[in-house]
Amino acid sequence: MTQKIGILGGTFDPVHTGHLALAEAAGKVCSLDEIILVPAAVPPHKQDRTITDFSHRVAMLEIAVHNRPSLHVSTIEQLLPYPSFTIDTLNYLRLHSVSPVEFFFISGADTFLDILSWKEYQKVLQMSNFIVFLRSGSNEKELQTFLKRLHFTKKTATCWYSETFKTTLYSSTLSLPTVSSSEIRNRASRGQSTRHLTPEGVTEYIAENRLYTI
Numbered sequence: 001m002t003q004k005i006g007i008l009g010g011t012f013d014p015v016h017t018g019h020l021a022l023a024e025a026a027g028k029v030c031s032l033d034e035i036i037l038v039p040a041a042v043p044p045h046k047q048d049r050t051i052t053d054f055s056h057r058v059a060m061l062e063i064a065v066h067n068r069p070s071l072h073v074s075t076i077e078q079l080l081p082y083p084s085f086t087i088d089t090l091n092y093l094r095l096h097s098v099s100p101v102e103f104f105f106i107s108g109a110d111t112f113l114d115i116l117s118w119k120e121y122q123k124v125l126q127m128s129n130f131i132v133f134l135r136s137g138s139n140e141k142e143l144q145t146f147l148k149r150l151h152f153t154k155k156t157a158t159c160w161y162s163e164t165f166k167t168t169l170y171s172s173t174l175s176l177p178t179v180s181s182s183e184i185r186n187r188a189s190r191g192q193s194t195r196h197l198t199p200e201g202v203t204e205y206i207a208e209n210r211l212y213t214i
Helices: 017-029 054-065 086-095 121-127 140-149 181-189 200-208
Strands: 003-010 034-039 071-073 101-108 129-133 152-156 159-162 167-172
Touching: 003 017, 003 086, 017 034, 017 054, 017 071, 017 101, 017 129, 017 167, 034 054, 054 071, 054 200, 086 101, 086 121, 140 152, 140 167, 181 200
Parallel strands: 003 034, 003 101, 034 071, 101 129, 129 167
Antiparallel strands: 152 159, 159 167
């Protein structure tokens, strides 16, 4: 039986409630069996910024997914060549899957609209389906135009298919928390509360390890 595996990548510096809501919403959109959260070891688009040590980011993710049985953390990008590219992650996951899998890459619309800049983006589109979340009232027309450019055909109001890549893209306009990691870092650096922006255990971890302090 083929497993449906969702993949949510990111820097997770730190993980926040928006990440978790995005992952769990994607699981419901496509009835996923499992969602893997993959922290980037060295994000290619953030090489000019200081990033919290990988071990801390992983520890915060592990705390965040506790008691969330459908969510799991993978540290594979620490094993792969730097910087961390999606194509390398997908290749590794497929190679090391013990049973047949169907991947569903989870992203926001802004991220997907930038896919032409990704390493070997055509192969990425061949190897994984996509679940793309649109913020309320934004990007929908731009996404549709972009999908047509990539030769995706609209099948339903929220489903597009590419005969070229044999890939399905699902779009969703579910209302999700508008939280950013930078907001949490800034608040932590000023000694302000990050309550409700990230799980309580993560807030405690940030304080105990004096992360984001100036």
